[in-house]
Amino acid sequence: MDIDSFWKLIEECRRQARGRDEQLVWLRDELSWRPLTEIVQFQVRLDEVTREAFSWELWAAAERIFGGWCSDDGFCYFRLWMVGIGREAFARAVIDPDALADTPEVQCLVGRPRELWNDDWPEWESLDYVATEAYGLLTRADDDCGDAFYEAADSEVGAVGGSRGPRGEQWDVRGEDEAIRKLPILSAMFPLRPLVR
Template sequence: RRQTRGRDERLTWLCDELSRRPLTEIVQFQVRLDEVTHEAFTWDLWAAAERIFGGWCADDGFCYFGLWMVGIGREAFVRAVIDPDSLADTPEVQCLVGRPRELWNDDWPEWESLDYVAMEAYGLLTRADDDCGDAFYEAVEAEEGAVGGNRGPRGEQ
């Protein structure tokens, strides 16, 4: 975040950085990203997302919201996991207040493309064409190991 401005520049920088690493580190990046976003997979944060969006938030939208939370920084992320209402005080949410959603543009609180940056770096390093996804996700699953139990949102709806 300190290296660039804007999501697109951040993704380019991150992809470049990851593609300089061994494949195992790229896979571990995705595993850790999955772990961190799962920390935010709570009903209370889902309710906060719905409040920010002005109503309903779909499953995919909430996943992308969690990725966006990663992008607003560790301190804000940790604070929001503990107290979802703290999101209201972040500059990223404050800039949305009073603006119609159709004018949010680049400020929209989601960051789907962050979920694909490691796969892109993996493809660059393996020089694979567009079908590197299977190999990448197999490596991620192998690194994560068997995940048991319910992976649904924590807490009460």
């Protein structure tokens, strides 16, 4: 599965199912009809594209949307969510994180209290497990198939250097002047509440 096939599958998933839960079921079922190597390659491509979004600028965009803070795990799940908004929106946001403001998925959050975001919360942790689940369905493994799956994924990738930090320079999204300069639209859409002491 090359990168174009990966994105074609993501776009088809978006067309075929509504909501993340339905999309995961559709994607898992679709993957489980494919050869094991393609399932593994799906995970490898997913890891590649989420690595493309591993930048301080996008992390700041996530922090702005989330109200001023985003954990390491939260940013990982945010990047998986970005895959789910589609190739075009993903690519624009990697180049210009403020472009996330143009997506319906972000626009529907504006003005709503975060505690009411529920299924609209911009994270999609489960996407990271869908290939493993499909692999397990296909191998009919009664026990955890994760080891075999990740060994196959590692051999597909080959020897790669250790994990690197995010690209770019870290900055504090709570600094309003800098946030307005770097993320003008998202800063206007998601104003930070002053800290109450």
